[in-house]
Amino acid sequence: MPAQAAPGLRQRALDVLPGLTLTIAIAAAAFVLRQMPGVAVFSPMILAILIGIAFHNLVGTPAGAKAGVVFSLRRVLRLAIILLGLQLTAAQIVEVGAAGIAIIVATLVATFAFTVRLGRAMGVEPKLAELIAAGTSICGASAVIATNTVTRAPDEDVAYAVACVTVFGSIAMFAYPMLPALLGLDAHAYGLWAGASIHEIAQVVAASFQGGQAAGEFGTVAKLSRVMLLAPVVLSLGFLATRRAAKLGHDHAAAKAPVPWFVLGFIALVGINSVVSIPAEAKSVIVMATTFMLSVALAAMGLETDIRKLKAKGLRPLLLGLAAFIFIAGFSLTLIKLVG
Template structure:
């Protein structure tokens, strides 16, 4: 058969693409604005809710994911908001984690001291490994167990959503893990201040124990400062040093996910887990914050903006979370969260006693 004429091929597009002037324009690509606006509105609502008596104990991130879940399950997430919601869960989240680096300096980490860093590192590592192992024994999905492990051992909701950039669990898993670290971190926030005298902990030891084992930064601050300024300041610094370990943990999990994919342990759609490049941005900003002095007013703005962006990401996560799917996961992950909390509290306390 003769090859088709080049003239025919050249003429074809003219006939196909020619349309009358009155024909409707091609629909524009979905805009990110509605979803970004909705996520931002929920984050702003979360900040406002903290002014309500009793709710100030919770971070805006926690309130944001609760607000997102409530909206999604009562009214539903508008279809046109989906692209912006997905953008908030990915790009906005990564930017917020990078900005977290401006809340840490090398000097703060040094201030914790060698013994303090050993306590923090061993507590984190031991808790993470224990939680993943116990999750396997309880029959909890590996990805959900990793999220609970990260949230308990590192820094609560921030660690959960950062870890999920490489774990890539379902949104319901993220919501469940955030719920676990919120519940048990809040319990620790109320119980810890009752224990220093009983456990014979001075201000330094209590601050280290709080910073090494309580889940969220806000919860550490609330608990540690109840034992005085020295305990509060040292607890906060110890917690920030613990946050620094988020970078190596996420990088390690990313490498492990890639290794599993190469050995056929993941489905084809998950065959190339992303390398968390944003973690290097986090480390770079820690370095920058260590060599230049950021004015206190600007630092306050940066901290607020970072918390707002993290709240946007969690609000978006809530907008993708189904209560029915959450309920279907049962109580085993909650039991895992409880065991992880008890482990990090007991293990870190034993290390503090041994080293102080």
């Protein structure tokens, strides 16, 4: 049996190789491009999807690359999300404190619910609204592509949602550092606000450290605690998708499909990272590898994105992303002021 299976595995590997090579090359280009002046404020993930979109729409994705692009979008993505667990520990969550965690959780839940409901009222497609809600309320592009494992929206919806969280997260990254004195926020409060409301981890780091070392460190920990909530959100969405499938009369197998088992791997690695001390050098390599794999996945997403289909969606999803951005900033700030 193994001898018979080997040729099939080799053939699948050969089928995957062209597309995987292409997505890896785009991710590498994103890392190189990020070294240029003025570009470093954007994460390699964002640059990767932009390069992928440009390549697909200007050059065209070769038909022979399809299998590897799909592999990058599924297998590589899931492995990267599992490895995200090694960036979090239970001790980091304790550092934020009960009040900080309560603010982060309340902000996430309120923002997600607000965005989905407003999207429904505005006539935005439900799956796209869920992706914008996840990207805004949790952790930007990573949350968008993780959520899509259960939402199963078209690739154009994913690209649109990533664009939304990139635009408004970038605005927050530049605007927040000008506001602490005006809003009467000390380093701790400012760091918590940045960590609880700005979209991407890289954007939080850039914005929070503008408020000083203490604000930067606390903002980063607050943001990582928020990333931890990616697991329960995706699991909950998978459960809701299962219920919806059952109500619509879909078969049992279809109803079970959305369960994101890779999230359990994410949770397991958080547990391991909480009890096992990983050397700083090894951890930095893991963080870099995780970011690279996420960039590979987003490069694949770009290679599957047709700009004409994005234009057809109009401005309503973008306005929804703006409303979600304003809501999460205002809601989290209000809670921080109330709690003191």
